[in-house]
Amino acid sequence: MSLLEVRNLTTTFQTGGGAVTAVEDVSFDLNQGEILGIVGESGSGKSVTALAVMGLLPRPAARISQGGIRFDGQDLLGLPDRAMQRLRGPGLAMVFQEPMTSLNPVFTIGEQVMETIHAHERLSRAACYGRAVAMLERVGIPSAGRRMADYPHQLSGGQRQRVMLAIALVCRPRLLIADEPTTALDVTIQAQILDLLLDLRDEFGMAIMMITHNMGVIAETADRVMVMYAGRVVEQAPVTRLFDQPLHPYTAGLLSCVPTLDQEQDRLIAIPGSLPEPSRRPPGCRFSARCAQAVPACADAVPALRHFVADHAAACIRVGEPA
Ligand SMILES: Nc1ncnc2c1ncn2[C@@H]1O[C@H](COP(=O)(O)OP(=O)(O)O)[C@@H](O)[C@H]1O
Numbered sequence: 001m002s003l004l005e006v007r008n009l010t011t012t013f014q015t016g017g018g019a020v021t022a023v024e025d026v027s028f029d030l031n032q033g034e035i036l037g038i039v040g041e042s043g044s045g046k047s048v049t050a051l052a053v054m055g056l057l058p059r060p061a062a063r064i065s066q067g068g069i070r071f072d073g074q075d076l077l078g079l080p081d082r083a084m085q086r087l088r089g090p091g092l093a094m095v096f097q098e099p100m101t102s103l104n105p106v107f108t109i110g111e112q113v114m115e116t117i118h119a120h121e122r123l124s125r126a127a128c129y130g131r132a133v134a135m136l137e138r139v140g141i142p143s144a145g146r147r148m149a150d151y152p153h154q155l156s157g158g159q160r161q162r163v164m165l166a167i168a169l170v171c172r173p174r175l176l177i178a179d180e181p182t183t184a185l186d187v188t189i190q191a192q193i194l195d196l197l198l199d200l201r202d203e204f205g206m207a208i209m210m211i212t213h214n215m216g217v218i219a220e221t222a223d224r225v226m227v228m229y230a231g232r233v234v235e236q237a238p239v240t241r242l243f244d245q246p247l248h249p250y251t252a253g254l255l256s257c258v259p260t261l262d263q264e265q266d267r268l269i270a271i272p273g274s275l276p277e278p279s280r281r282p283p284g285c286r287f288s289a290r291c292a293q294a295v296p297a298c299a300d301a302v303p304a305l306r307h308f309v310a311d312h313a314a315a316c317i318r319v320g321e322p323a
């Protein structure tokens with residue numbers, strides 16, 4: 001049994017302009033200790049997928065209209081809010097892209113790490129304090145004991161992201177969702193944080209959903225990769241296979257412009273055009289409007305995700321065609 005099983009997840013937002021399907025028919029598994037990279041341009045549905053797993057979709061605007069999420073065999077969508085809150089911390093934890101907005105500016109970092117421990121475990125104040133200092137040290141905050149009394153604004157961006165990691169990890173979650181955890185950081189710090197995440201995965205045996213728009217980050221960290229486009233999964237494969245033999249033209253496009261980790265990259269793309277707004281998705285394959293391989297039949301129906309070899313699937317009607 002996988003640690004996390006997401007099946008046919010479909011999430012809809014109610015907006016002024018009508019219902020918007022942010023994520024459609026997304027399925028994936030994540031095993032204990034495994035890192036699944038989720039990659040795609042901004043707006044492709046990565047964060048909505050993550051928030052659905054965490055039970056943190058904004059309500060009532062967002063609704064999971066189809067599908068299921070199981071964690072450790074437990075149906076998360078059927079869990080009462082209180083049970084879900086108890087699971088966040090020791091079960092599931094998440095770090096976001098922008099640590100300044102997720103840390104509370106009016107509490108010290110020590111208070112914020114200790115609060116998380118306190119919410120889940122009965123420990124004496126001294127034990128809680130010791131545990132917080134040890135975790136801050138583990139994520140690379142120097143002189144952590146002294147920094148406990150600092151407020152978020154007194155730390156650098158990289159240190160704030162380390163504090164966020166400490167908060168996420170202090171209850172030893174079995175699954176960490178890292179949503180663009182290094183996007184806001186400069187490249188040196190970015191590489192350090194990714195190394196730290198890999199070490200912590202080995203040390204804690206946790207699974208990681210590594211969300212990024214950067215194929216370089218995927219190459220450095222992921223065991224398996226899921227490529228998303230306009231709310232749907234277009235390709236899934238083990239990381240070496242995806243880089244060696246991408247099947248979907250979108251993945252091939254992403255790979256044609258992989259930056260190394262020491263290059264800045266804000267946009268993924270050497271592929272001309274941009275992601276369609278949800279209300280303007282073309283019929284059939286959503287990538288067809290930008291695809292050099294497109295043929296008229298691509299507009300007929302949304303292509304199903306087909307398995308070509310075990311563990312390697314792509315959603316493109318042209319894959320496997322005789323040359
Ligand atoms: N709060 C929201 N209200 C309405 N639509 C939203 C909201 N959040 C996300 N969406 C829709 O979901 C799509 C996917 O968003 P998101 O998962 O944040 O993309 P990504 O993380 O891949 O950049 C967006 O393009 C948008 O259409």
Ligand SMILES: [Mg+2]
Pocket residue numbers: 046047048179
């Ligand atoms: Mg996002």
